[in-house]
Amino acid sequence: MLKEYQTVSSISGPLMMVEMVDRAKYGHIVDIELGDGSIRHGQILQVENDKVLVQVFEGTRGIDISKSTVRFLARPLELAVSPDILGRVFTGLGEPKDDGPALLADKRIDVNGSPINPYGRDYPNEFIQTGISTIDGLNPLVRGQKLPIFSGAGLPHDNITAQLARQATVLGKGEEFAVVFAAMGITFEAAQFFINDLQNTGAIEQAVMFVNLANDPAIERIATPRFALTAAEYLAFELDMHVLVILNDMTNYCEALREISAARKEVPGRRGYPGYLYTDLATIYERAGRIKGKKGSITMVPVLTMPEDDKTHPVPDLTGYITEGQIILSRSLHRKAVSPPVDVLPSLSRLKDKGIGEGKTREDHADLYNQLYAAYSRGKEVEELATIMGEAALSEEDKKYMAFAKLFESKYVCQGYYENRTIEQTLDLGWELLSMFDNVELKRIDIELIEKYMPRFRKNKTEEAK
Amino acid sequence: MSEKKQGSIVKVAGPVVVAEGMMGARMYDVVRVGKLSLIGEIVELHGDLASIQVYEETVGIGPGEPVIDTQEPLSVELGPGLIESIYDGIQRPLESLYKVEGEFMSRGTTLPGLNREKKWHFKPVVENGTKVGPGDIVGEVKETTLLMHKIMVPAGVKGTIQKITEGDYTVVDKIGVVVAEDGGKTELQLMQKWPVRNARNVKRRLGPDKILVTGQRVIDTFFPIAKGGTACVPGPFGTGKTVVQHQLAKWVDADIVVYVGCGERGNEMTDVLTEFPELKDPHSGEPLMKRSILIANTSNMPVAAREASVYTGITIAEYFRDMGLSVALMADSTSRWAEAMREISTRLEEMPAEEGYPAYLSARIASFYERAGRVECEGSPEREGTLSTIGAVSPPGGDLSDSVVQATLHVVKVFWSLQGRLAYQRHFPAIDWLTSYSFYKEYQKGCFEDKERGQDMERLSIEAMGLLEQESELLEIVRLVGAESLSPADRLSLETSRSIREDYLHQNAFHKVDTYTSMDKQYEMLKTILHFHKQALAAIDASVETADIFKLEVREKVVRAKYIPQEDMGQIAQIRDTIDEQMKKLQGSAA
């Protein structure tokens, strides 16, 4: 029996207070029927005696205190799932949005999910080849990892996510995969770009989309990633698929959360975001992973735009504190037409170490990236020095490192959005670039590996063989 | 036990629930909330209203549902079976929960912290008729190959021991009886309970006297932590706090390690769980898991349980300290603990102090670190135990003026400052050698068997630090007027400092050999780098060109000294001979 009330007592911002409600439950959802018969959706944020505070996903514009009826649905927010969700497009609130056939649900799942028991996790350690050198070579992604892209307004994160969705494969395995895409407050154009790209490659059949665009209700965005992750968990842990989840743009999600918090008059944290932003984001990001005894996995690539390119802004900051690394885009590389403009030095994949090496990628991988980093970082330092003091003040050694940095950016970083490099190509390219240094300078590489992989030695070897 | 009190819910706001009809309930009593019987703890009382922080997700809970007062404070179970366990923030055994309910956490399920079926072989060490008091050791259980678990008389129990018998017991079986003077009897079990928010009793607190060797060069050489000491590791995200904590958990020379994953990543706990059983303790050769206990309340698990997790961890750590052991506790991250406090405080509508944190933030942080220390344990035989506490701090934006960092720096004695700049250069551990500090440096020399070597190490580390300080000044000059202005000796200092940074301080946690460096190897390595410096200075005085010195082949050996395994350490001393030879040659050709 559903309970109905016409006792809305106040409305403010996205929030609504309903009174004289009998036994409402925290976190459950409601339908709100307006005077004109239209329906909105809400979720209970707090219950005190018979007073219930509801957040309205579609916003409260046009809601009337006296003519609205609130129906308590006595259940949490749920997603109806079946294998047929693949290839479909949903709204940010999980309602079908395309003109496909009606979905017959196998079951309904609470979108809040449950935390994975840490004991039940399996450690992510399978390398995913993305075909992008700055990722595969320097910041390898593994199955079950959460690796966000820190971008900025006007930077080409959409091209990179499309490239990832197109190229990401796990070496030597042809298992079932799926892409789950959650759009939160992005433009129609950006969403369409991604969808078209999937269409062109045929991957759209294996994709599930949850789309909340810039002109869709803002509060709905709070639910969108949860719907997407519920779909992903279903595909990964019940249908054994390897799922890549792209959440774009988390900054918009956080703004919606801030709006609710402000409306509740909570004590604001940094820049007005609520103090529980970290915990809230964690309940999203931590849903990535692998589980013991299950074939599937959830790999997550959240995208966020850093306001004013500021990495210490709460959204990138707290994201970085939860995710397993970050890929940061650089405006200056983008200006120099280096694409994808990955800012190598502050980017990091924390799970790389267990996903690479002999039997996974190649034995020289770890030493090689350590050395490339060290050399590039030194080169950038010198570059900075040169802008202050002029190149004349540089030593020969300094100049060599600066030359390396330039070459590294133009050859290694810059590859365009359609070149798909194998891991061997990426690694060999690294060696080629390092060949300008003597062995002593390559402190981070095992001498045996240098002798085995360095082009100058490889050449000797082939000559000897002759 | 008296009849359990029952109230009823009037309000639910996230992790905080308010119940009425709770007159007579006590602060910090554990309660069961709602039809799902979620676990909670009373944190505020107003008349018959009790505010409760709930350790599980509260979705689906509402007014009218029952609240039952268990009339017991939040406690942990202490006894055989703790080692190798992984618990959530309120000591629910995650491995058993996984077996019972699967890979996702469900609500309302509780299992005791210690296994009730498993039998342990107990051997008394006292005889019937002995007078015993709190903390007295009455017997032993060989819990793992690494640990002889001492069974102690619980707090408040005093009298004559009777019926104590060797045998195989579960943790709740009766192993003996203590008869008090007034005739009152208390049954002894292998297990005892302790309320987590109270520090366990000790006879006397002592000052530090030794360092806790970590095998991490920058720490042991420059900023050591004492056994029984406190340290903090603040830093922006991705700078290596967790790696430092994991490295310590792996390599410290402690008998027991308690690792608290407080509001951090699930995969980091899995990492420990998969890695520790494989790794061998360098001192005993046994798998590291055999001395470890994990508390995992990850960021997506309920915040109230996160708040409790550090107390659960430190109480377990104190219990082992009381056996006369050296215990190390790592908490990653204390900022998440503070945030949990803040979230609960907000829901209680308390008056916030700085950054929304409750006014009692600093007091709670201080009393947490105060539970560390070297102590004379309660009870007989006389014994000394140490508990060293190392907390990671994750300040917003890496800003050290953050309330949690400041409150922590107020109490801890060691500060390992992680710098984003160093992390981007992949200089790991990214511990800033110029701003970090330790108040325990004076105990460093004591960890060498050879006294002279200890003094020599002290001298070497002072010299190395001097060079690093000089480096930062010289680099400033280079930035202003260019490298030409430097004298050859200054150039050498720069080069040696670079060598100290890259060949010594830089330590790859993921390299088989480099991950751990014994004190003796640290001594040999540092001595070699500074020996090169000394010989090079002499060569410069003999008019050798710095460029020629820097090109010496032996430098490659210095660079790779860190990869020389412990058992081949003699090779490092040989490098010094090679340095002498090659320098001599240079001077010969310069003359």
Ligand SMILES: Nc1ncnc2c1ncn2[C@@H]1O[C@H](COP(=O)(O)OP(=O)(O)OP(=O)(O)O)[C@@H](O)[C@H]1O
């Ligand atoms: N000693 C080390 N050797 C090699 N790599 C290291 C070392 N320390 C840190 N790193 C690298 O830095 C990465 C980040 O380290 P870590 O996870 O400890 O950061 P953190 O400070 O705990 O970040 P967060 O606050 O987000 O948890 C690691 O994944 C590893 O790649």
Ligand SMILES: [Mg+2]
């Ligand atoms: Mg960490």
